[in-house]
Amino acid sequence: MKPRKKFxxxxxxxxxxxxxxxxxxxxTLEENGCGKFNDISDIFLNQLKESGYTHVxxxxxxxxxxxxxxxxFGIPAEYPEIVKGNAGSPYAVRDVYDVDPDLAVNVADRMGEFEALVEGIHRAGLSVIIDFIPNHLARNFRSVNLPEGAEEFGSNDDTSVAFSPQNNFYYLPGEELEIQFPVRKKAEITYRERPAKVTGNDCFTSKPTQFDWYETVKLNYGVDIQNGYTKHFSEIPDTWKKMRNVLVYWAKKRIDGFRVDMAEMVPLEFWQWAIPQVKQEFPDMIFLAEVYNPDAYRSFLSQGNFDYLYDKVGLYDVLRDVACGYRPASDITFALNGVGDIQHHMLNFIENHDEQRVASDFFLKDGKRGRAAMIVTACVNLNPVMIYFGQELGERGMDEEGFSGRDGRTSIFDYWSVDTIRxxxxxxxxxGALLTDEERELKGFYADLLTLCNRETALSNGLFYDLMPANYENMAFDSxxxxxxxxxxxxxxxxxIANFDDHEVEVEVNIPPHAYDFFGLPCSGSYNAMPLLAGNGSGIVFLAxxxxxxxxxxxSGELYKISSF
Incomplete structure (x- = not known):
């Protein structure tokens, strides 16, 4: 049976x-090196598959x-002063129709190398997801790989006006870009932009600060932001057509899904229009939205045609606080109830590239201490689950790489190598011969957990029943x-059962009669609970x-398979 859960x-x-x-x-790249497409080898991909993953x-x-x-290689020179770090942000795209030359062994054949990687991922039985960044482009964007018939963004813009529904960008007529860098860095700037374009984080000033997304420019989807967010959609805006074409271009490369960056900064009407067109040609394509406004969740699913949404401000934030001891575990119930009707559309995680590593000094300081949160994340429902590379090794993210300081995150801006991954x-x-015993043990825990979630029908396809209400007044269970x-x-x-305490506990868990009725099981007789993660084969016998x-x-925690006898 093909698993319904996506990992x-x-x-x-x-x-x-x-x-x-x-x-x-x-x-620099020459000094610190850079991974390549072909480093994602068959050996590595087969390990992912064997460890229970379904998507990369x-x-x-x-x-x-x-x-x-x-x-x-015919790629225009960049301006380092408007690049974050030497490697640059993956979310400041300078060519929406090209792959990054850093990742190619033979730069001239970079697209061929990427296509070979996609083929290798599929050969391993995995699916491929890439980013789609619809809200902004790199400040010094320029396509060198334009498909036949495609036009460059901004090539037909009227730069004399601040807004036009058919412009691809927003402008500040008569003003020159002046990023508010420190005086020393200002003296090094050679990049010129006049009229200044609006910065990617909706920064409508010609003087964005170093804390803005100054390396990017905002795309215009026909919304006049400065005049009450009025919408001009009677004629399909040019940006809509161009971005739809970008989606189709990559879909034809046999991509299986798009993780959509900052989807809520783009009008919902665009997604209503574009996603069905893509899915008409590629019906199995999945769209995963980075959305942080819970009030918009249901609109993005029912109207915007997205398949999945980030569950960051709900389950992630609550699990982080619970694991750190800032909130009671019972608050997890409220987080789940908040998305109860759409829970299977929410992407669960306890790490991603934007968040601090679980093992960092800013979170739990040790990857093993994240096991309880990971058990809840992986097992709580049918929804997809994401693991960030190195999470399963307890990677700490405590390097000071350059543009990224020691902030508990693995840099996305710098050329670097990660110790645990290396x-x-x-x-x-x-x-894994160079890993420590603790790292191998944690890696094994993740593989065992994911394998169980795919192997056990109750976890991959089953219904959820919250036992917390039945145990709030249970003196032998600390809610x-x-x-x-x-x-x-x-x-x-x-x-x-997940235990967020720093010590082993002995608990008694009440299973109410309603729970047995809910799952169609008898409310009397004896049952056996067999631990699935511990693997010691020692079951527990109890009466209903x-x-x-x-x-x-x-x-940590444990999963018990319950059967009557």
Whole structure:
């Protein structure tokens, strides 16, 4: 049976395959090295498949502005002063029809190398997701790989007006761009932009600060933002047509899905118009939206035609606070109820490229302490789950790479190699021989958990039943530090218990008669609960009207397969 749950492995190819150990802060590509498309080898991909993953999300595939000179390949020179870091942000795309030359062994054949990677991912039985960045482009955008019949963004714009529905950008007529850098850096700037374009984070000034998305320019979808956000859609805006064509271009490269960056900064009407057109030709294409406004969730699903949305401001934020001891575990119930009717459309995660690493000094300081949160994340429903590369090794993200400081995140802006990934890589062997025992153990935990979620029908297809209400007044169960629920399907029942405490606990979990009725099981007789993660084969026998008494490890949890006998 093909699993219904999707497990997405998010990775940055620039860092994944880089085995160079130089790691000079603010180092160049030549100094620090860079991973390539072909570093994502069959060996690596087969490991992902065997570990339970179904999809690979590749970050930084689209050609983005960087400080590296590729003019000998016909790629225009960049302006380092408007590039964040030497490698540049993957979200400041300079050519929507090209792949990043950093990732190619033979730059002239970079698209062929990318297509070979897509083929390899499919050969491993995995699906491919790439970013689609609809809200903005790199400040010094320029396409060198325009398909026949395509036009450059802004090529027909009337730059004498601040807004026109058929312009691709917003302008500040008569004003020159003057980014508010420190005085020393200002003296180095050679980039000129007149009239200034509006900056990507809706910054309508010619003087964006270093804290704005100053390396990007905002795309115009026919919304006059400065005049009450009035919409001009009677004639399809030119930007709509161009961005639809970009989606179709990449879909024809056999991409299986798009993670859509900052989808809510683009009018919902565009998604209503564009996604059905793409899906008409590519019906299995998935669209995953980065959206942070819960009030907009249902509109993006029912009207905007998205398949999945980030569950960042709900489950992620709550799980982080619970794991850190800032909120009671019972608050997880409220987070789930907030998206109860759309839960299976929410993407769950405890790490991504924007958030701090679980093992960082800013979060839990140790990857093992994130196991309880990961168990809830992976098992709570049918929805897709994402793991960020290195998360399963306890990567700490505490390097000071250059543009990125020591902030608990792995840099997306710098040329660098990641210690845990580099040791797992072991010069392309991907055998983990250089990992520590603790790292191998954590990696095994993730693989076991994902495998269970795909193997057990109750987890991949089953219904959810929250046990917290039945245990709020249970003196043998601490609802501030433990969370428990059931998953069941077709006669299978699994009890999931997560312990967010820093010590092992012995708890008693009440399963109310209604729960047995809900899953069509008898409310009397004896049951056996067999642990699935521990793998010690020692089951627990209990009566249907009695609580289940179990021990749960610190910062971890267990899954018990329940059967009658």
């Amino acid at each position: 997405i492995y998010q990775l940055l190819p620039r860092l994944l395959g880089n085995t160079k150990t130089t790691n000079i802060p603010n180092g 999300w590749l970050i930084g595939i689209l050609a983005h502005a960087s400080a590296t000179d590729y003019t000998r 040791r797992w890589n072991n010069n392309g062997r991907w055998d 501030t530090r433990q969370f428990a629920f059931l998953r069941g399907s077709a006669g299978e029942l699994i009890l999931v 009207n009695d609580p289940v008494r179990v021990k749960v490890a610190a910062n």
